[in-house]
Amino acid sequence: MARINEHFLKLQAGYLFPEIARRVSAFCEANPEADVIRLGIGDVTEPLPPAIVKAMHDAVDEMANRESFHGYGPEQGYAFLRDAIVENDYQSRGVEVSADEIFVSDGSKCDTGNILDIFGQDNRVAITDPVYPVYVDTNVMAGRTGNADDNGRYEGLAYIPVTAENDFVPAIPDEKVDLIYLCYPNNPTGTVASKETLQQWVDYAKQNDAIIFYDAAYVAFITEENVPHSIYEIDGAKSVAIEFRSFSKNAGFTGTRCAFTVVPKDLKGKTVNGEEKFIHALWNRRHSTKFNGASYVVQKGAAAAYSEDGKKQIGDLVSFYLENARLLREGLEEAGITVFGGVNAPYVWLKTPDESTSWEFFDQLLKKAHLVGTPGSGFGASGEGYFRLSAFNSREKIEAAVERFVKSLG
Numbered sequence: 001m002a003r004i005n006e007h008f009l010k011l012q013a014g015y016l017f018p019e020i021a022r023r024v025s026a027f028c029e030a031n032p033e034a035d036v037i038r039l040g041i042g043d044v045t046e047p048l049p050p051a052i053v054k055a056m057h058d059a060v061d062e063m064a065n066r067e068s069f070h071g072y073g074p075e076q077g078y079a080f081l082r083d084a085i086v087e088n089d090y091q092s093r094g095v096e097v098s099a100d101e102i103f104v105s106d107g108s109k110c111d112t113g114n115i116l117d118i119f120g121q122d123n124r125v126a127i128t129d130p131v132y133p134v135y136v137d138t139n140v141m142a143g144r145t146g147n148a149d150d151n152g153r154y155e156g157l158a159y160i161p162v163t164a165e166n167d168f169v170p171a172i173p174d175e176k177v178d179l180i181y182l183c184y185p186n187n188p189t190g191t192v193a194s195k196e197t198l199q200q201w202v203d204y205a206k207q208n209d210a211i212i213f214y215d216a217a218y219v220a221f222i223t224e225e226n227v228p229h230s231i232y233e234i235d236g237a238k239s240v241a242i243e244f245r246s247f248s249k250n251a252g253f254t255g256t257r258c259a260f261t262v263v264p265k266d267l268k269g270k271t272v273n274g275e276e277k278f279i280h281a282l283w284n285r286r287h288s289t290k291f292n293g294a295s296y297v298v299q300k301g302a303a304a305a306y307s308e309d310g311k312k313q314i315g316d317l318v319s320f321y322l323e324n325a326r327l328l329r330e331g332l333e334e335a336g337i338t339v340f341g342g343v344n345a346p347y348v349w350l351k352t353p354d355e356s357t358s359w360e361f362f363d364q365l366l367k368k369a370h371l372v373g374t375p376g377s378g379f380g381a382s383g384e385g386y387f388r389l390s391a392f393n394s395r396e397k398i399e400a401a402v403e404r405f406v407k408s409l410g
């Protein structure tokens with residue numbers, strides 16, 4: 001019989017979102033009249049901006065004619081999109097990134113998982129805690145961990161707690177790690193990293209020959225001045241960091257699928273024998289061997305995100321979600337809840353009242369307010385005692401959610 005990859009068996013069975021779905025459907029079965037509002041999964045709710053829809057319609061029409069039809073495109077992505085990315089996301093902020101350092105894909109979830117293909121097994125991996133579960137699970141699958149303990153922490157990973165106690169600033173490790181995941185603005189905490197914090201990490205990576213995986217999926221939600229938008233705004237980052245970006249949360253592409261990864265040409269890793277090799281060449285090889293490019297229609301849509309109309313419409317979309325986040329944050333604060341995030345991110349991260357655990361609070365909120373959020377402990381052991389609410393919803397539902405949340409406390 002064929003052998004399986006047994007590392008998959010180490011994955012925690014009661015994974016977060018299926019467990020939430022199980023509890024919600026049990027509740028709905030028992031209470032069919034309850035109108036449940038879901039502020040759980042981080043998926044957008046508003047339709048695609050019109051400029052993007054138009055560009056995609058036009059691209060479909062091109063595909064319908066022999067003269068303008070497109071077959072396989074360049075694996076790295078079309079130049080029209082990569083050039084637009086360079087100009088709008090990087091040059092506009094004084095950051096030098098060239099088009100051939102950009103790899104267009106169908107999502108950052110895949111990119112952050114796939115990047116592990118090009119790194120050796122014996123790298124020590126550092127992960128902030130709580131964290132986007134994909135970083136952890138893909139390392140488990142790749143066999144870079146042992147088993148999980150009772151708190152869900154895997155043997156072999158270096159966990160870096162980020163909690164209210166340390167103002168959500170990830171401390172530089174006092175051991176040597178090789179691969180470091182950072183995500184800012186952060187999912188799930190909604191907090192940001194200052195330039196000084198990121199500079200410390202870049203300096204650490206330089207001194208320790210480590211590589212930073214920087215996930216900037218929520219960059220569009222930054223509202224405050226002096227918050228870095230790209231890791232490459234930090235001195236020296238181009239020789240130590242890979243950046244992941246996605247059109248999912250700003251342009252509403254969660255169902256349309258388009259993202260990109262920046263792999264600087266300066267970035268190096270080494271072989272067992274200590275020989276230095278360029279990461280860009282490895283990733284190029286990996287990407288073009290296992291991926292045949294994002295669809296032409298979707299890349300046309302993504303490029304329209306950078307048109308004048310596209311930028312304006314995306315700006316409105318992001319402002320809409322940020323206003324939801326503000327309503328959540330301020331409504332809960334008024335009711336005496338300690339709240340983090342929600343200023344530069346579409347997530348509000350709250351301290352559960354009365355020292356209840358994340359899951360106790362989940363059950364209580366579902367029962368009393370018919371509201372679904374995400375238990376903080378599902379994002380890691382240090383998320384225990386916290387709870388995430390997402391601002392991705394209609395205004396009406398957000399307002400109702402705040403009202404019900406506050407009422408349920410009394």
Ligand SMILES: *Cc1c(COP(=O)(O)O)cnc(C)c1O
Pocket residue numbers: 042106107108109110132183187215217245246247248249253254258259
């Ligand atoms: C939503 C999200 C992404 C985007 O993933 P896609 O696969 O591009 O939709 C990436 N990182 C984090 C932390 C996210 O929350």
